[in-house]
Amino acid sequence: MELLITIAYVFLVRLIFFDYKLIRYNLFWKFFTFGLWIAAAMTEIIALGQFAPYSKTMFVQSHVVQMAPEYGGLVEEVYVTPNQQVKKGAPLFQMAKDKWQYKVDELEAQLAAADTGVAELNQQVVEAKAAVKRVEASLEAAKDKAEQFTAAAQKNAVSLVRLEEVNKSLLVQEAELESAKARLRATEIALASEIDGKNPAVAEVLAGLDEAKYNLEQTTIVAPADGYVANLQLYPGSFVRLKQPIMSFVNSEDYWLVATVPQRGVQRLKTGDKAQVAFDMYPGKIFDAEVESIVWAAGEAQGIPSGNIPHVGQMKGSELFTVRLHMKDMDPEYPLRFGASGLAAMYSHDTAGFLVLLRQIELQSESFLNYLYNPFK
Numbered sequence: 001m002e003l004l005i006t007i008a009y010v011f012l013v014r015l016i017f018f019d020y021k022l023i024r025y026n027l028f029w030k031f032f033t034f035g036l037w038i039a040a041a042m043t044e045i046i047a048l049g050q051f052a053p054y055s056k057t058m059f060v061q062s063h064v065v066q067m068a069p070e071y072g073g074l075v076e077e078v079y080v081t082p083n084q085q086v087k088k089g090a091p092l093f094q095m096a097k098d099k100w101q102y103k104v105d106e107l108e109a110q111l112a113a114a115d116t117g118v119a120e121l122n123q124q125v126v127e128a129k130a131a132v133k134r135v136e137a138s139l140e141a142a143k144d145k146a147e148q149f150t151a152a153a154q155k156n157a158v159s160l161v162r163l164e165e166v167n168k169s170l171l172v173q174e175a176e177l178e179s180a181k182a183r184l185r186a187t188e189i190a191l192a193s194e195i196d197g198k199n200p201a202v203a204e205v206l207a208g209l210d211e212a213k214y215n216l217e218q219t220t221i222v223a224p225a226d227g228y229v230a231n232l233q234l235y236p237g238s239f240v241r242l243k244q245p246i247m248s249f250v251n252s253e254d255y256w257l258v259a260t261v262p263q264r265g266v267q268r269l270k271t272g273d274k275a276q277v278a279f280d281m282y283p284g285k286i287f288d289a290e291v292e293s294i295v296w297a298a299g300e301a302q303g304i305p306s307g308n309i310p311h312v313g314q315m316k317g318s319e320l321f322t323v324r325l326h327m328k329d330m331d332p333e334y335p336l337r338f339g340a341s342g343l344a345a346m347y348s349h350d351t352a353g354f355l356v357l358l359r360q361i362e363l364q365s366e367s368f369l370n371y372l373y374n375p376f377k
Contacts, residue, residue: 051351052359053265055323058277058344060336062255063225066245069095070218075238082232085252090223092247093234097219104216107209227252230338255336257289257325259344266321268348269294275325278363279334279342283370286363288328291346295322343367 017025017033048054077094080086227250240246257277261269275289298318303310325344330336345363347356 049265052347052355053261055259055261055344058259059341061258062338063251065249067247067249068243068245072242080229083228085228086223088225092221095219100216103212110205225251250338259323260320261323275346277344278367280370284368289325292324292326
């Protein structure tokens with residue numbers, strides 16, 4: 001734009017002083033015309049460059065998610081088309097799910113069997129308690145009999161051999177009672193053992209079933225946010241590898257603008273300062289924006305750890321800093337497109353009104369040039 005203005009100014013001077021000779025081109029007018037050009041150049045370089053920086057490298061950014069299946073296999077179905085707007089959670093494509101469906105069916109059968117096993121343990125506890133009661137009853141009867149035989153032996157009514165047999169039978173009954181109680185305790189422990197309120201056998205099967213159901217769900221890849229798929233090349237029947245990115249999903253919920261600004265112009269910018277942008281795809285249209293943040297770092301200055309001493313000639317700083325802009329109000333007729341480029345003018349909080357006007361005229365003029373071709377970008 002500066003070159004265009006200079007050419008127009010030279011052409012105007014030639015028309016006035018040389019072609020039509022409306023004014024005599026004396027020493028005064030030589031100083032005046034040249035001084036006016038110098039003043040305009042200084043205004044552009046110093047005043048506008050310092051207080052109203054201008055960026056000819058501005059573009060739209062958004063989050064791009066590389067979609068990849070959790071597990072490799074065949075692609076059964078693709079549900080979207082390129083640039084089709086979808087909502088968060090909408091299916092994008094379907095992987096073969098037979099393997100995980102079989103696993104879910106198998107574990108559900110095992111869960112039914114495990115539940116049956118718990119019911120059997122309950123029955124075993126009931127039977128063990130009944131067995132303990134039977135042995136306790138037999139033991140009481142054996143104790144009564146032993147007392148009777150002991151009293152009879154003292155009166156020589158029964159032989160000592162018979163008494164000894166009765167006492168041995170009593171010991172056997174006591175041992176059987178301890179055995180029955182041990183079986184009851186073991187059955188109760190097996191039944192009462194719980195993991196998160198579940199029997200161990202049931203908990204183990206449930207854990208495997210939850211994992212299998214999760215794997216089954218992951219065979220359907222869904223949209224992580226509102227957006228669209230760009231450059232879709234996936235087709236049913238394709239075989240993809242484990243976690244291989246096969247689809248680019250562009251988030252349409254959150255857009256921002258990135259502009260590069262010379263260091264001499266970015267120093268006065270602050271968050272919230274006003275800005276205006278013009279997109280190449282929308283000639284003549286100016287959009288209001290504001291400064292969201294400034295990236296106070298540049299990759300050129302970043303050192304890379306290595307065993308080599310860096311060459312001095314390769315060490316350099318950056319001439320530009322990155323400014324992130326936020327659109328204030330979006331017109332549905334002029335949607336933001338990921339990757340769209342354009343121009344940006346930013347106005348620091350202490351910019352004089354006439355400087356803002358000059359920069360706005362420049363921005364609007366360059367935007368109109370986009371109707372045909374802008375050779376000054």
